[in-house]
Amino acid sequence: MATAPRTTTQQAAQPSAAWRDIGSVAAQLPCDGTALAGAAAMAGALHAKVTVTQLLPLPVDTSNAWALSMDPVIAERHERIRQDAHRQANDIRHRLAAYAVQGDITTLEATFDEPSGLAALAARRTDVSVMARPSGSVTDAAYTHAIFAGLLLGSGRPVLVMPEGSKLTLPLQQAVVAWTDSAEATRAMHDAMPLLLHAESVHLVTIDAPASPLENPAHAGDGAAALLQAHSVPVTVHRIHGQGRAPSQWLLDHCRSVKAGLLVAGGYGHARWREWAVGGTTRELFFETSLPTFFSH
Structure with a gap:
């Protein structure tokens, strides 16, 4: 199933x-700049502002956690x-000015709170969260995955994951929607609509769809x-x-074959403990994607 490209008049009517x-x-x-660039790209295209949440894990002396001093x-x-x-906050302010978008910064210190929980708390006050995934450090990737899981499951907001070195270019030329007939995939497609509305072409991909x-x-995905x-x-x-x-x-191969600029997918359709124990599509996409990937739960 395909539709003809939209005319300029149709695009203007959106x-x-x-x-x-x-x-x-x-x-x-070090990859934080990738997330800021992605957020600024969306803010510039959609006439929005950027709210940066700076997470600051502060170590405690666990052997003397209840000391008076x-x-x-x-x-x-x-x-x-x-x-x-x-210093990082000042650098972020300079970058926002260079991107010509409005923004502000909130610093949240995590002493006895999990950084992922604080990130989710802040995300509830925005429309969408953008975060980066590092490529060179297993430890840093695991840390950002914990933040990602907290955001996706705890904020009620979609999360755009920017692999280190990736770039979000708007309006999109090619976008891929990972479709299953599930609440998570439906929400992801709906939540990503501000980006999909202006895409040149969207590929809706379904794999082994059940009746x-x-x-x-034979008609899986036609309704979506x-x-x-x-x-x-x-x-x-x-x-x-x-x-x-x-x-x-399959999804990442399809993204590469069509040179997609964005992948949209539902997140954690199975119980999260199962994702951790035996792996799952959400976890695999987080660690293996090389392009901006938009998740909703």
Whole structure:
């Protein structure tokens, strides 16, 4: 199923995007600039502002956690961390000015709170969260995955993951929507609409779709495609036979073949403990994607 490209008149008739506040997570990692650039790209295209949440994990002396006064060594370390964060905040302000977008910064210190929980708390006050995933450090990747899981499951907001070195270019030329007939995939497609509305082409990919009361496998995805068409989004449905291969690999291969600038996927359709124990599409996409990937739960 495909639709013809939209005319300039159709594009101009699209309603303005609902997003007005784009959240960006600064996790005190070298890849934070990638997230800020992605957030600024969306803010510039959608006439929104950027709200940066700077997460500041502060170590505690666990052997003396309930002492009346803090160990001077720990206190000095906290002060160094705060000074580094102050310098990063100034750098973020300069970058926002260079991107010509409005924004502000909130610093949240995580002493006895999990950084992921604080990130989710801040994200509830924005329309969408943007975070980066580092490529060179397993430890840093695991840390950002914990933040990602907290955001996705705890904020009620979608999360855009920017792999280190990736770039979000708007309006999108090619976008891929990972479709299953599930609440998570439906929410992801709906939440990503401000980006999909202006895409040149959207590929809706379904893998080994089961029969349902509304669609048999030969027509899987037609209902979702019809909804996108109703919003004047040009869409093509691709039905793939998985042949035992991981869905994440099919999706990423398809993204590469069409040179997609964005992948949209539902997140944690299975219980999260299962994702951790045996792996799952959400976790695999987080660690293996090389392009901006938009998740909703």
